[in-house]
Amino acid sequence: MQDTNxxxxxxxxxxxxxxxxxxxxxxxxxxxxLIPGIIIYIGLFGWGVxxxxxxxxxxxLVFEWLMLIVRDRPVRVYLLxxxxxxxxxxxxxxxxxxxxxWIPVVGCFFAIVVAKHLYGGLGYNTFNPAMAAYAILxxxxxxxxxxxxxxxxxxxxxxxxxxxxxxxxxxxxPATVQYDSITSAxxxxxxxxxxxxxxxxxxxxxxxxxGYVSGAGYEWVNAGFLLGGLWLLYRKIISWHIxxxxxxxxxxxxxxxxxxxxxxxxxxxxxxxxxxSILGAFFIATDPITASTTPIGRIIYGLxxxxxxxxxxxxxxxxxxxxxxILLMGLTVPLxxxxxxxxxxxxxxxx
Amino acid sequence: MKKLWRFKGGVKLPGFKSLSNTEVKQAPxxxxxxxxxxxxxxxxxxxxxxxxDKVYKGQLVATSHSFISAPIHASSSGTVVDINKYSIPxxxxxxxxxxxxxxxxxxxxxxxxxxNVHPELxxxxxxxxxxxxxxxxxxxxxxxxxxAKLKPTRSIDTLVINGVECExxxxxxxxxxxxxxxxxxRGILLLRKLLNPVECIVAVExxxxxxxxxxxxxxxxxxxxxxxxxxxxxxxxVPTVFPTGGEKQLIxxxxxxxxxxxxxxxxxxxxxxxxxxxxxxxxxxxSGKPLVSRLMTVTGPQIKNPANFEVLIGTPVENILAxxxxxxxxxxxxxxxGPMMGMSLLNAKVPVVKASNCILVETSAEQLKSxxxxxxxxGTCAAACPMNLLPQQLYWHAxxxxxxxxxxxxxxxxxxxxxxxxxxxxxxxxxxYFRFAKxxxxxxxxxxxxxxxxxxxxxxxxxxxxxITQEQEARKAKRKADRQKKKAAKSDxxxxxxxxxxxxxxxxxxxx
Numbered sequence: 001m002q003d004t005n006x007x008x009x010x011x012x013x014x015x016x017x018x019x020x021x022x023x024x025x026x027x028x029x030x031x032x033x034l035i036p037g038i039i040i041y042i043g044l045f046g047w048g049v050x051x052x053x054x055x056x057x058x059x060x061l062v063f064e065w066l067m068l069i070v071r072d073r074p075v076r077v078y079l080l081x082x083x084x085x086x087x088x089x090x091x092x093x094x095x096x097x098x099x100x101x102w103i104p105v106v107g108c109f110f111a112i113v114v115a116k117h118l119y120g121g122l123g124y125n126t127f128n129p130a131m132a133a134y135a136i137l138x139x140x141x142x143x144x145x146x147x148x149x150x151x152x153x154x155x156x157x158x159x160x161x162x163x164x165x166x167x168x169x170x171x172x173x174p175a176t177v178q179y180d181s182i183t184s185a186x187x188x189x190x191x192x193x194x195x196x197x198x199x200x201x202x203x204x205x206x207x208x209x210x211g212y213v214s215g216a217g218y219e220w221v222n223a224g225f226l227l228g229g230l231w232l233l234y235r236k237i238i239s240w241h242i243x244x245x246x247x248x249x250x251x252x253x254x255x256x257x258x259x260x261x262x263x264x265x266x267x268x269x270x271x272x273x274x275x276x277s278i279l280g281a282f283f284i285a286t287d288p289i290t291a292s293t294t295p296i297g298r299i300i301y302g303l304x305x306x307x308x309x310x311x312x313x314x315x316x317x318x319x320x321x322x323x324x325x326i327l328l329m330g331l332t333v334p335l336x337x338x339x340x341x342x343x344x345x346x347x348x349x350x351x
Numbered sequence: 352m353k354k355l356w357r358f359k360g361g362v363k364l365p366g367f368k369s370l371s372n373t374e375v376k377q378a379p380x381x382x383x384x385x386x387x388x389x390x391x392x393x394x395x396x397x398x399x400x401x402x403x404d405k406v407y408k409g410q411l412v413a414t415s416h417s418f419i420s421a422p423i424h425a426s427s428s429g430t431v432v433d434i435n436k437y438s439i440p441x442x443x444x445x446x447x448x449x450x451x452x453x454x455x456x457x458x459x460x461x462x463x464x465x466x467n468v469h470p471e472l473x474x475x476x477x478x479x480x481x482x483x484x485x486x487x488x489x490x491x492x493x494x495x496x497x498x499a500k501l502k503p504t505r506s507i508d509t510l511v512i513n514g515v516e517c518e519x520x521x522x523x524x525x526x527x528x529x530x531x532x533x534x535x536x537r538g539i540l541l542l543r544k545l546l547n548p549v550e551c552i553v554a555v556e557x558x559x560x561x562x563x564x565x566x567x568x569x570x571x572x573x574x575x576x577x578x579x580x581x582x583x584x585x586x587x588x589v590p591t592v593f594p595t596g597g598e599k600q601l602i603x604x605x606x607x608x609x610x611x612x613x614x615x616x617x618x619x620x621x622x623x624x625x626x627x628x629x630x631x632x633x634x635x636x637x638s639g640k641p642l643v644s645r646l647m648t649v650t651g652p653q654i655k656n657p658a659n660f661e662v663l664i665g666t667p668v669e670n671i672l673a674x675x676x677x678x679x680x681x682x683x684x685x686x687x688x689g690p691m692m693g694m695s696l697l698n699a700k701v702p703v704v705k706a707s708n709c710i711l712v713e714t715s716a717e718q719l720k721s722x723x724x725x726x727x728x729x730g731t732c733a734a735a736c737p738m739n740l741l742p743q744q745l746y747w748h749a750x751x752x753x754x755x756x757x758x759x760x761x762x763x764x765x766x767x768x769x770x771x772x773x774x775x776x777x778x779x780x781x782x783x784y785f786r787f788a789k790x791x792x793x794x795x796x797x798x799x800x801x802x803x804x805x806x807x808x809x810x811x812x813x814x815x816x817x818x819i820t821q822e823q824e825a826r827k828a829k830r831k832a833d834r835q836k837k838k839a840a841k842s843d844x845x846x847x848x849x850x851x852x853x854x855x856x857x858x859x860x861x862x863x
Contacts, residue, residue: 013442013694013695013780013782013783013786014686014688014689014690014691014692014693014694014695014767014769014782015690015691015692015769015772015773015782016684016686016690016691016693016695016711016713017364017519017690017691017769017773019772019773019774019775019776019778020773020774021731021774021776022724022776022777022778023724023727023776023777025776026727026729026776074722077722077724078724081724121725122724122725122727123724123725123726123727123728123777124725239730239734288727288728288729288730289727289728291728293728293729293730293733293741293743293744294730294733294741337744341741341744341760342733342739342741343739344612344738344739344740344761344764345358345359345599345603345609345612345737345738345739345740345764346599346609346610346611346612346614346764347612348611348612
C-alpha cells in the first residue's frame with residue numbers, strides 16, 4: 001500500500017484548477033494592442049513618439065522599483081506585472097511627441113510615485129495614474145504640453161532619429177529648422193481658436209490640419225488605436241460597456257450640437273476620431289482599477305466621460321477633455337458601484 | 352429540440368474526462384468499514400447496534416427520527432468492533448461518531464431484504480417510507496435526504512434528473528448512465544408516480560453523447576415494450592458550461608425559471624434529483640436494497656490507473672487508491688470531489704461517504720498555488736459568478752470582516768462553485784475568503800447570541816443582587832427599626848420618668 005501520510009498537511013481549499021489569466025498577461029495584451037497605433041504614430045509624426053515612450057518606460061520602472069523597495073513589497077513580481085510600463089506608454093502617448101526629456105520623467109514621477117504608490121500601489125489607486133500625471137503636466141507646463149508636432153508630410157524638414165533625440169535631450173534643433181516649423185496646432189485646438197475668432201466651421205475645415213474625416217495624420221493614428229481596441233474586445237480583455245457608452249455619449253451630444261449649429265460645432269466624426277477619444281475609450285477609461293465594475297455602472301461611467309469630454313472641448317478651457325473627463329468620472333465610481341449592483345440570482349421582486 | 356435558457360456567468364473548463372471514463376470496476380471489500388453517523392444534511396443518525404454485534408450487509412446500524420435525516424446501513428457483513436469518533440472527510444479533518452465494522456469477507460446480504468416485482472403498485476407514502484428507510488440522500492454532493500425532497504408542499508410541474516456532471520475529471524455519473532440507463536428510466540417512472548409532474552427531463556451535458564444516446568434508446572425500447580408513461584420523459588442535452596450541474600443553474604437552463612433567493616426548487620414547481628439518486632431509488636424500490644455502495648471516480652495526474660469504481664460506503668480512501676494502482680509520487684494532494692468544489696483530504700484513512708463522487712489525486716497543492724496579486728477591480732469574477740454576485744466587493748468586506756456589508760452583498764447566496772477564483776487574474780483565492788467569511792459570520796452570530804445571553808444573565812444577576820441588597824437593607828432597616836422600637840420602648844420608660852420629673856418640676860414650679 002502507498003504511504004499516503006506524506007500528503008501535504010496544509011489545509012488548502014478548492015478550486016484546485018490554476019486560474020487562466022494573470023495581471024501581467026492582461027497588461028501585456030493591452031500593450032500589444034497599442035502597437036498598431038504607435039507604429040502609425042511614429043511613421044506619421046516622427047521618432048519623438050518612440051523617444052518619449054522609452055524615456056517614460058525607463059523612468060516609470062525606476063520609480064516603481066524605488067517605491068517597491070521603500071514600501072517593502074516583492075520587487076520582482078510587481079516590476080514584471082507590466083502595469084508601470086502600460087502607465088508610462090499611455091502617458092507618453094498623451095503628451096506631444098516633441099517635448100524635453102524631463103516632461104515624461106516628471107510625469108512618470110507623479111504617475112507612479114504619487115498617483116499610484118502613495119495611494120497604495122497597484123489596485124488601490126483612486127485615479128488613473130497616467131491621466132492624473134497628464135493633468136498635472138498640462139497644468140504645470142502648459143507651453144510644452146500644447147505644442148504638437150505637425151505631420152511629417154506637412155513640414156519642410158522631418159527630424160531624423162538623432163535630431164529628435166537631441167531635441168529631447170538638449171532642446172536643440174538643426175540650424176536650418178525653426179521650432180515653429182515642426183509644430184502645428186492640433187485639430188481640436190485649431191477649431192477652438194478659429195471659432196473663438198468668429199470663423200465658421202466651413203472656413204476652418206479648409207485648413208491642411210483637416211484630413212479625410214478628422215485631424216490629418218491623427219485620424220490614422222486613431223484608426224490604429226481603434227484596431228487595437230477592437231482586438232482587446234475580441235480577446236475579452238475589456239468589456240464593451242465603457243468604450244461603447246463613451247463613444248455613444250460623445251456621438252449623441254456632438255450630433256445634437258452639430259445638427260443644431262453646424263457653423264460652430266464640428267461633425268460628430270471629428271469628435272470621435274479626433275483628439276484622444278479612441279485612445280481614451282478603449283485604453284484609458286477601461287483601466288479596471290479606476291473604472292466602475294458593474295455593467296450598468298460602466299455604461300453610466302462611459303456615458304459620463306463622453307458627455308464631459310464634449311463639454312470641455314466645446315465650452316471648457318482646454319481643446320481636449322478626455323483626461324479630465326476620466327478623472328472626474330473616476331470620482332463617481334464608488335457611488336456608481338454601490339447603486340448599480342446587479343440583482344442576485346433568484347432575487348425576489350419585493351426586495 | 353427543446354428551447355434552452357442560459358444562466359449568467361459560469362466558465363468553460365478543460366474536462367479531463369477521458370482519463371477515468373472506463374468500465375465500472377468493483378472495489379475490493381476493505382478489512383474495516385467506517386460508517387459516519389452523519390453522511391447527510393440534518394441530524395446525525397443514532398446507532399442501534401453495539402460493539403460485538405454481528406451485522407449483515409444492508410442491515411440497519413443507525414436510525415433517525417427527525418424528518419431531515421437519513422439512516423445508515425452496514426455496507427458489508429461482519430462484526431461491529433467500535434462505535435467511536437473517527438476522522439471523516441472534512442476540510443478541517445475533524446472527527447465524528449462512526450460505527451466501525453470488521454468485515455468477514457462473505458459480503459452476505461440481510462436475509463430480511465426482499466425484492467419487489469411491482470413497486471409501482473405501492474402507494475406514494477409507502478414509496479417515500481421505503482426511500483427514507485433505504486437511507487437515500489442526494490448523491491450529487493448535497494446529500495439532502497431524498498424522502499424529504501419528495502414530499503413537496505405544492506404541485507410539481509417538472510421533475511429534473513441531473514446527469515450534467517459539470518465538474519472536470521469526474522465521470523461516475525456518465526459511467527452510471529452508460530451502464531444502467533434502463534434502471535435510471537425505471538427509477539424516473541417510479542418518482543413520477545410520487546410527484547405527478549407534467550414532464551420529466553433528464554439533463555446531460557453535451558460532452559457525454561454516448562450516455563445521451565443510450566438513454567434515448569432506452570426510452571424508445573420501453574415505449575415499444577408498451578410502457579406508455581415514458582412519453583413524459585425527455586433526455587435533453589445541455590451545453591457544457593460549469594456549473595450547469597448546480598441545481599439552480601440547471602433549472603434556469605431547462606425551464607428559464609429562477610429558484611427564488613433562499614428558496615427551494617419546489618417553490619417554482621420543480622424537483623431536481625441526481626441520476627445516482629434515481630438509480631438508488633430504483634434499487635431501494637425494486638430490490639429492497641438500501642444505499643450501501645456508490646459509483647465513484649478515482650482520477651487525476653497522480654494516480655496510476657484512473658477508473659470508475661463501485662465502492663462500499665465506509666471504505667477507507669487508501670484502499671481505493673490501492674485499487675486504482677496507488678499514487679504515482681508522494682508529491683500529491685488528495686481531493687474528495689471535483690477540482691472546482693472538492694475538499695482536500697488531510698489523510699487517506701477517512702472513509703468514503705454517500706457524498707463522495709470522486710477522489711482526485713492532484714499534483715501537490717503548492718504547485719497549484721501562485722502568489723496572489725492585489726485586486727485590480729477587473730470585474731471578471733462578477734462576470735463569471737453564476738449567482739450574479741459581486742465577488743470582488745465580497746472579498747473586500749470579507750477581509751474587513753464587515754458582516755453587515757457581507758449580508759448586503761448576499762454572501763449567503765454564494766454556492767462556492769469556484770468560478771471567481773478560477774478566472775481571477777490576480778490569483779486571489781476568493782472562494783477561500785468566502786468560506787472563511789461564512790464561518791466567521793456564523794461564529795460572529797454565535798458570539799453575538801452568546802453576548803446577548805450574557806447580557807441577559809448579567810441583567811438577571813444584577814437584578815437578583817439588587818433584590819438581595821434591597822432585601823438585606825430592608826431586613827437591616829427592619830432590624831434597625833426593631834432595635835429603635837425596643838430602644839424607644841426602653842427610653843419610653845425613661846421618658847416616662849422624665850415626664851414624671853417634669854411633672855414634678857412643673858408641680859414644683861407651679862407649687863413655687
